[in-house]
Amino acid sequence: xxxxxxxxxxxxxxxxxxxxxxxxxxxxxxxxxxxxxxxxxxxxxxxxxxxxxxxxxxxxxxxxxxxxxxxxxxxxxxxxxxxxxxxxxxxxxxxxxxxxxxxxxxxxxxxxxxxxxxxxxxxxxxxxxxxxxxxxxxxxxxxxxxxxxxxxxxxxxxxxxxxxxxxxxxxxxxxxxxxxxxxxxxxxxxxxxxxxxxxxxxxxxxxxxxxxxxxxxxxxxxxxxxxxxxxxxxxxxxxxxxxxx
Amino acid sequence: xxxxxxxxxxxxxxxxxxxxxxxxxxxxxxxxxxxxxxxxxxxxxxxxxxxxxxxxxxxxxxxxxxxxxxxxxxxxxxxxxxxxxxxxxxxxxxxxxxxxxxxxxxxxxxxxxxxxxxxxxxxxxxxxxxxxxxxxxxxxxxxxxxxxxxxxxxxxxxxxxxxxxxxxxxxxxxxxxxxxxxxxxxxxxxxxxxxxxxxxxxxxxxxxxxxxxxxxxxxxxxxxxxxxxxxxxxxxxxxxxxxxxxxxxxxxxxxxx
Numbered sequence: 144x145x146x147x148x149x150x151x152x153x154x155x156x157x158x159x160x161x162x163x164x165x166x167x168x169x170x171x172x173x174x175x176x177x178x179x180x181x182x183x184x185x186x187x188x189x190x191x192x193x194x195x196x197x198x199x200x201x202x203x204x205x206x207x208x209x210x211x212x213x214x215x216x217x218x219x220x221x222x223x224x225x226x227x228x229x230x231x232x233x234x235x236x237x238x239x240x241x242x243x244x245x246x247x248x249x250x251x252x253x254x255x256x257x258x259x260x261x262x263x264x265x266x267x268x269x270x271x272x273x274x275x276x277x278x279x280x281x282x283x284x285x286x287x288x289x290x291x292x293x294x295x296x297x298x299x300x301x302x303x304x305x306x307x308x309x310x311x312x313x314x315x316x317x318x319x320x321x322x323x324x325x326x327x328x329x330x331x332x333x334x335x336x337x338x339x340x341x342x343x344x345x346x347x348x349x350x351x352x353x354x355x356x357x358x359x360x361x362x363x364x365x366x367x368x369x370x371x372x373x374x375x376x377x378x379x380x381x382x383x384x385x386x387x388x
Numbered sequence: 389x390x391x392x393x394x395x396x397x398x399x400x401x402x403x404x405x406x407x408x409x410x411x412x413x414x415x416x417x418x419x420x421x422x423x424x425x426x427x428x429x430x431x432x433x434x435x436x437x438x439x440x441x442x443x444x445x446x447x448x449x450x451x452x453x454x455x456x457x458x459x460x461x462x463x464x465x466x467x468x469x470x471x472x473x474x475x476x477x478x479x480x481x482x483x484x485x486x487x488x489x490x491x492x493x494x495x496x497x498x499x500x501x502x503x504x505x506x507x508x509x510x511x512x513x514x515x516x517x518x519x520x521x522x523x524x525x526x527x528x529x530x531x532x533x534x535x536x537x538x539x540x541x542x543x544x545x546x547x548x549x550x551x552x553x554x555x556x557x558x559x560x561x562x563x564x565x566x567x568x569x570x571x572x573x574x575x576x577x578x579x580x581x582x583x584x585x586x587x588x589x590x591x592x593x594x595x596x597x598x599x600x601x602x603x604x605x606x607x608x609x610x611x612x613x614x615x616x617x618x619x620x621x622x623x624x625x626x627x628x629x630x631x632x633x634x635x636x637x638x639x640x641x642x643x644x645x
Contacts, residue, residue, distance in 0.1 A: 192539065195542070195543045197539060197542040197543055212543070214539075214540065214543040216537060216539050216540055216543075219536070219537045219540070222418070224587070225416060225535070225536065226416065226587060226590065226591050226592065226593055226596040227416070227532060227535075227536060227593055228591065228592065228593070231532065231592075231593040232532070232533075232536060234529075235528075235529040235530075235532040235533050236529075236533065236544055238529045239529045239530060239533065239544065239545070239546070240544070240545070264591045265536070277540075280540070
């Protein structure tokens with residue numbers, strides 16, 4: 144059996160005296176797309192930060208030696224007055240990590256970031272453009288693992304759809320392993336092959352069909368499930384479209 | 389008169405470049421006013437130095453760096469915003485400063501003087517400003533990343549907490565060099581105003597730093613010469629600060645953003 148890309152054992156994170164994550168263990172294989180779900184305050188964002196090594200934690204987080212991480216944070220409230228263009232931001236990372244300058248052009252072309260957009264002040268970009276810049280930022284340095292923290296929060300549905308299409312095509316093209324925090328269970332159902340459920344009770348992990356059951360969602364969100372209905376509707380739509388084909 | 393002042397003018401010009409660059413970063417971090425207050429952390433040290441007849445630069449440096457370190461610790465440990473942390477330390481520093489500075493030295497502490505600078509003072513001052521300029525140049529990318537998003541910067545490998553302390557120390561070092569000829573009240577004028585002027589004129593990062601340093605250099609050189617050759621005040625600080633503010637007013641007329 145091959146070594147997992149990521150192995151987490153008995154991970155606990157305590158911030159300002161509050162236990163956010165307690166005794167969490169799971170594994171991620173190469174090219175998996177793992178969706179991390181759970182109610183607000185369950186520690187999804189903190190888990191990503193612990194995996195990135197930017198919050199203190201106890202327990203073991205072991206990345207395989209070949210893992211190179213890219214990170215797309217939750218929507219950043221960029222200061223409109225910052226004299227920083229998208230190109231400045233990408234160039235700052237490229238210089239700091241001593242990456243070849245050509246990589247900026249390559250990633251920008253791949254994501255359809257035009258010269259005009261790259262020269263625009265970062266605080267004045269639209270939500271969708273801004274997310275694309277963050278994805279481009281994450282892709283610099285040729286990561287093989289991407290950690291996405293609600294990459295489409297506060298975006299309209301059309302833009303959200305485009306961003307997820309982009310993620311899926313990137314994952315296929317680059318053979319990326321993805322860890323995705325999302326509140327949108329229809330997206331989870333569509334994109335992920337594994338779901339990690341963080342709840343106040345016992346966390347669990349498995350394929351979406353096993354995890355996203357009405358009973359589990361009831362327990363997870365302590366309320367019935369508009370999520371389940373949403374998924375059900377999505378499944379119905381997928382079914383209808385398959386029928387039409 | 390001018391000949392005697394040449395070393396001080398050269399030091400002031402390099403100080404101006406450092407102040408323009410440090411001010412640019414401080415503006416991006418939204419800590420310009422907080423930075424203004426940092427310069428007052430030198431006051432208790434200046435007061436004690438006057439009292440015990442020690443070199444004022446040594447006294448000022450001691451409390452400036454101690455205060456800076458306390459600000460960093462307070463921000464880190466208490467979770468206070470940087471301006472709140474600076475506000476707390478500032479209130480204490482100002483009170484102690486006012487209590488211990490002898491009345492006859494108060495104006496000099498607040499507004500500076502035109503001292504004759506010793507060769508050692510000149511070389512130490514030059515070493516300090518060159519160190520600041522080089523550091524800002526080398527840390528520009530890390531600072532940009534951490535200002536944009538501390539999390540993203542940390543995930544990229546930047547040690548954000550250490551960088552914050554390093555920047556506060558660079559800021560204090562710059563203030564310290566400017567303290568003698570600008571005074572505690574006006575030393576930070578050259579850090580704040582040129583950066584604000586430059587921000588009116590460009591959105592591009594490299595132009596922003598270049599314009600900020602240029603505006604600072606222009607204010608210092610012109611203000612210094614004007615004072616030595618025409619006005620002959622005991623300190624060039626106010627002339628330099630007024631010129632800097634005038635440049636800012638001009639920038640409002642030609643702003644591009």
